[in-house]
Amino acid sequence: MSMATAFTRHAGVEVPLICGAMYPCSNPELxxxxxxxxxxxxxxxxxxxxxxxxxxxxxxxxxxxQTDKPIGFNAIVEKSSKVYxxxxxxxxxxxxEEGVRFFVTAxxxxxxxxxxxxxxxxxxxxxxxxxxxxxxxxxGGVDGLICVNKDAGGHAGSRSPEQLMAELGDLGAPLVCAxxxxxxxxxxxxxxxxxxxxxxxxxxxxxxxxxxxDDYKQAILKARPADIVLSERISGVPVAVIRTPYVDKVGxxxxxxxxxxxxxxxxxxxxxxxxSVKSVFELRKASLQGVSYKDFxxxxxxxxxxxxxEPAGEIVRRFAAAAAAAAARRAG
Numbered sequence: 100m101s102m103a104t105a106f107t108r109h110a111g112v113e114v115p116l117i118c119g120a121m122y123p124c125s126n127p128e129l130x131x132x133x134x135x136x137x138x139x140x141x142x143x144x145x146x147x148x149x150x151x152x153x154x155x156x157x158x159x160x161x162x163x164x165q166t167d168k169p170i171g172f173n174a175i176v177e178k179s180s181k182v183y184x185x186x187x188x189x190x191x192x193x194x195x196e197e198g199v200r201f202f203v204t205a206x207x208x209x210x211x212x213x214x215x216x217x218x219x220x221x222x223x224x225x226x227x228x229x230x231x232x233x234x235x236x237x238x239g240g241v242d243g244l245i246c247v248n249k250d251a252g253g254h255a256g257s258r259s260p261e262q263l264m265a266e267l268g269d270l271g272a273p274l275v276c277a278x279x280x281x282x283x284x285x286x287x288x289x290x291x292x293x294x295x296x297x298x299x300x301x302x303x304x305x306x307x308x309x310x311x312x313d314d315y316k317q318a319i320l321k322a323r324p325a326d327i328v329l330s331e332r333i334s335g336v337p338v339a340v341i342r343t344p345y346v347d348k349v350g351x352x353x354x355x356x357x358x359x360x361x362x363x364x365x366x367x368x369x370x371x372x373x374x375s376v377k378s379v380f381e382l383r384k385a386s387l388q389g390v391s392y393k394d395f396x397x398x399x400x401x402x403x404x405x406x407x408x409e410p411a412g413e414i415v416r417r418f419a420a421a422a423a424a425a426a427a428r429r430a431g
Contacts, residue, residue: 102422105273106296109222109242110201111169113137114419115296116286117245118303118411119277120173120203121253121397123150126310127162129303129411135166136412137419141203142172144190151310155190159197172199176207195219203245204236213240224275228256230266243273245298251278252301252399255329255339264292281404283421290422301398306411315396316408318343324400341396 120143130140200221225236329337
């Protein structure tokens with residue numbers, strides 16, 4: 100039974116499933132495994148180069164040696180610094196030169212990425228949490244929208260999947276559900292709502308291929324949805340993390356001064372830069388070196404559907420089989 104959607108046609112994949120870009124957990128072995136199984140693995144360039152120590156071009160070529168299936172690329176386009184923006188432009192050029200044609204943008208104006216990618220026949224989807232951001236992204240020329248809901252890990256939204264579908268469904272763009280999907284039943288429900296695809300992050304951390312520390316994976320297996328809290332202490336804006344004794348100790352609120360700086364028109368970029376640098380080190384330590392560092396484990400409420408560490412390809416195939424069975428039942 101075909102699972103073809105607008106997203107699968109855009110991405111050239113068999114299964115309407117994305118392994119979302121994750122810092123620091125998007126290692127090339129995980130990306131390759133998801134794509135090889137028929138989904139879409141997304142390269143996170145900071146993880147690839149600074150965490151997993153691959154030159155970007157060499158890392159892409161390594162993935163290509165494992166699978167000839169499509170892969171994607173994550174471009175965070177917020178103008179936090181000129182150095183970062185220049186680096187991202189070079190990374191995108193490398194990805195395009197190496198044949199990547201599916202891009203996911205976030206946190207800024209995607210227009211310049213769209214221009215570069217469309218020039219070679221590629222596709223750009225953009226992360227959004229509500230309609231005003233969706234309209235801006237579509238005005239910038241993106242081809243689809245990653246709809247980040249309130250159950251997502253990392254920078255979560257404020258709406259449910261149902262609310263986002265109702266709010267964005269008339270915009271005429273393919274919508275991908277991001278957040279809260281940890282098992283096959285939730286995957287099928289998201290597709291039944293009308294989403295053209297589903298993006299998973301937390302589910303793929305608890306896999307054999309992900310290089311995250313076993314402490315992180317075990318924390319995901321043990322956590323329940325009620326254990327996911329929003330902390331402002333990583334990036335200055337709410338980030339979904341697993342509640343731990345360390346999180347309870349340091350609290351979840353940014354300081355009064357940092358909150359003011361984040362709202363100040365001239366200081367907000369510097370405040371975000373401070374948090375970005377700080378979070379790079381904190382998340383990397385906890386994710387790759389375990390709980391002894393007492394930092395933060397990012398995760399979404401999909402933890403409720405995750406009860407085993409599995410090969411990434413098995414997850415993709417199981418979810419695909421569930422979706423195909425559901426479609427066959429509907430067809431009668």
